[in-house]
Amino acid sequence: xxGALPKKVKVVxxxxxxxxxxxxxxxxxxxxxxxxxxxxxxxxxVIEATSFVSPKWVPQMADHTEVMQGIHKFPGISYPVLTxxxxxxxxxxxxxxxxxxxxxxxxxxxxxxxxxxxxxxxxEMFDEVMAAARTANIPVRGYxxxxxxxxxxxxxxxxxxxxxxxxxxxxxxxxxxxxxxxxVGTPGSMKEMLAAVMKEVPVxxxxxxxxxxxxxxxxxxxVALQMGVSVVDASVAGLGGCPYAQGxxxxxxxxxxxxxxNGLGIHTGVDLQKxxxxxxxxxxxxxxxxxSKVSQASCRL
Amino acid sequence: xxxxxSGLPEYIKIVxxxxxxxxxxxxxxxxxxIKxxxxxxxxxxxxxVIEATSFVSSKWVPQMADHKEVMKGxxRHPGVQYPVLTxxxxxxxxxxxxxxxxxxxxxxxxxxxxxxxxxxxxxxxxEKFEEVTKSARNMDIPVRGYxxxxxxxxxxxxxxxxxxxxxxxxxxxxxxxxxxxxxxxxVGTPGSMKRMLEAVMKEIPLxxxxxxxxxxxxxxxxxxxTAIQMGVAVVDSSVAGLGGCPYAKGxxxxxxxxxxxxxxNGLGINTGVNLxxxxxxxxxxxxxxNKKTNSKVAQASFSxxxx
Numbered sequence: 283x284x285g286a287l288p289k290k291v292k293v294v295x296x297x298x299x300x301x302x303x304x305x306x307x308x309x310x311x312x313x314x315x316x317x318x319x320x321x322x323x324x325x326x327x328v329i330e331a332t333s334f335v336s337p338k339w340v341p342q343m344a345d346h347t348e349v350m351q352g353i354h355k356f357p358g359i360s361y362p363v364l365t366x367x368x369x370x371x372x373x374x375x376x377x378x379x380x381x382x383x384x385x386x387x388x389x390x391x392x393x394x395x396x397x398x399x400x401x402x403x404x405x406e407m408f409d410e411v412m413a414a415a416r417t418a419n420i421p422v423r424g425y426x427x428x429x430x431x432x433x434x435x436x437x438x439x440x441x442x443x444x445x446x447x448x449x450x451x452x453x454x455x456x457x458x459x460x461x462x463x464x465x466v467g468t469p470g471s472m473k474e475m476l477a478a479v480m481k482e483v484p485v486x487x488x489x490x491x492x493x494x495x496x497x498x499x500x501x502x503x504x505v506a507l508q509m510g511v512s513v514v515d516a517s518v519a520g521l522g523g524c525p526y527a528q529g530x531x532x533x534x535x536x537x538x539x540x541x542x543x544n545g546l547g548i549h550t551g552v553d554l555q556k557x558x559x560x561x562x563x564x565x566x567x568x569x570x571x572x573x574s575k576v577s578q579a580s581c582r583l
Numbered sequence: 584x585x586x587x588x589s590g591l592p593e594y595i596k597i598v599x600x601x602x603x604x605x606x607x608x609x610x611x612x613x614x615x616x617i618k619x620x621x622x623x624x625x626x627x628x629x630x631x632v633i634e635a636t637s638f639v640s641s642k643w644v645p646q647m648a649d650h651k652e653v654m655k656g657x658x659r660h661p662g663v664q665y666p667v668l669t670x671x672x673x674x675x676x677x678x679x680x681x682x683x684x685x686x687x688x689x690x691x692x693x694x695x696x697x698x699x700x701x702x703x704x705x706x707x708x709x710e711k712f713e714e715v716t717k718s719a720r721n722m723d724i725p726v727r728g729y730x731x732x733x734x735x736x737x738x739x740x741x742x743x744x745x746x747x748x749x750x751x752x753x754x755x756x757x758x759x760x761x762x763x764x765x766x767x768x769x770v771g772t773p774g775s776m777k778r779m780l781e782a783v784m785k786e787i788p789l790x791x792x793x794x795x796x797x798x799x800x801x802x803x804x805x806x807x808x809t810a811i812q813m814g815v816a817v818v819d820s821s822v823a824g825l826g827g828c829p830y831a832k833g834x835x836x837x838x839x840x841x842x843x844x845x846x847x848n849g850l851g852i853n854t855g856v857n858l859x860x861x862x863x864x865x866x867x868x869x870x871x872x873n874k875k876t877n878s879k880v881a882q883a884s885f886s887x888x889x890x
Contacts, residue, residue: 467849469846498845500802501805501807504809524886538802575800579799
């Protein structure tokens with residue numbers, strides 16, 4: 283079960299978007315901009331900045347244009363934004379976005395409840411985005427939600443995940459981020475799912491997006507690394523609870539991930555102390571405790 | 584079959600340390616009857632080993648002052664072991680008199696930790712333990728050996744895997760049937776866990792090894808996974824993740840039994856333990872301690888109404 287680990291891992295920071303979107307408190311635009319600027323100084327190469335979804339659906343991201351225009355865009359750092367459809371894509375590009383993400387799912391029920399259409403219909407919407415992105419030379423990252431379980435359907439077949447991933451990859455997504463949306467996965471189901479997906483998508487184009495709702499995230503990430511995955515999503519301070527289990531945690535904390543990768547001798551380029559400081563900053567702004575155990579342990583108050 | 588195909592153990596023995604290691608490191612001291620009720624509930628979950636209490640002087644560990652009453656008050660389920668801590672011969676005799684049928688001794692891989700914790704060198708502590716193992720052998724009482732600071736020490740920092748191997752070997756040679764390697768401050772990662780186990784496995788048979796991981800830095804499950812991938816088949820954990828870290832204020836300590844079982848279930852590894860029953864025992868003790876559980880599985884399950 284123990285394969286050779288990658289020498290380098292690219293950490294994709296989703297705190298400012300996935301994190302903040304799922305926090306109870308909404309922070310002002312200036313704080314979001316400060317957060318992203320601070321993250322830009324930690325060595326992170328990819329920071330998901332915001333979401334060009336209608337503020338009717340996601341009020342927390344209503345200031346997407348201001349955020350995109352307000353942040354300091356450091357050279358060498360990518361600031362992808364979510365774009366659910368062509369309209370969102372165009373707004374994103376107009377606001378200065380140079381990379382976008384689209385969100386698919388491996389569950390029909392989840393897709394229906396979340397964006398009110400079938401998986402196939404959602405992929406058709408993305409096709410429009412892909413075409414426009416290709417023309418504008420904008421890279422597109424594809425997310426697949428519910429890869430290890432769905433809050434409505436329960437168990438999700440690995441074959442289904444592979445099918446949706448393949449479609450999104452074939453459409454032109456340069457990377458597919460496989461999301462354990464409700465954190466129910468374990469090293470067992472992670473291994474099974476990745477084995478299926480890796481038959482259809484090259485491992486170099488895969489990322490894992492693990493939620494820590496059941497405490498399994500780092501163990502799941504470890505298994506993914508052992509299978510050759512070298513891109514891992516995480517959220518500073520573990521921002522972003524789980525909308526399907528009130529009070530439970532969601533995203534895995536970037537600090538805890540980097541701590542593990544450091545211990546494995548895997549290069550990330552991320553400065554853990556600066557990351558922890560950034561986590562402290564945003565937790566103060568949100569008036570909440572950090573979800574990062576590394577941060578908790580290091581704070582000798 | 585799933586676990587076999589992946590090279591993982593088919594069965595993992597869970598050693599529940601909540602009533603001792605857990606409660607000893609909680610801020611609130613619980614009354615004797617609550618301790619007894621907790622242990623009785625745990626006895627019905629399928630857990631094969633439940634560390635019940637500690638026969639240490641109540642001057643040092645007031646939380647365990649009622650060790651005799653606890654030992655005498657608990658139900659003793661057939662097939663379940665109830666080891667107790669015994670730091671020296673005196674504690675051992677006291678434990679036997681109170682009905683203990685298995686004991687544990689606590690060594691450390693760090694001189695500073697040994698000195699500060701039990702006021703003697705590693706060598707001196709091993710001599711004391713040897714007195715215990717000799718008496719235990721005469722009485723047919725199994726002894727489990729713990730090695731603290733296996734992946735790092737709050738005073739010395741980095742700990743050499745060779746030192747852990749050396750102390751483990753001494754404990755094993757003097758008659759401990761099992762050596763539990765403890766990441767006392769939770770600083771270990773899969774990297775340091777692997778290196779440490781490789782060194783220890785040169786001296787001790789795999790089947791005699793256990794890991795006791797703390798989740799202070801969130802690394803426990805990843806570390807445990809690494810250990811079981813290397814063939815370790817005994818894992819210590821604490822219901823509801825009871826027991827904070829005395830070296831990092833406010834930080835967590837023991838890994839939660841519920842979270843370990845959830846992972847092992849997902850790997851198709853048999854433990855014989857009923858997860859829901861453990862969650863309910865965890866709910867009981869957290870209510871008594873007036874605190875939130877440290878188990879993410881319990882948190883999520885209560886939130887989604889699974890419990």
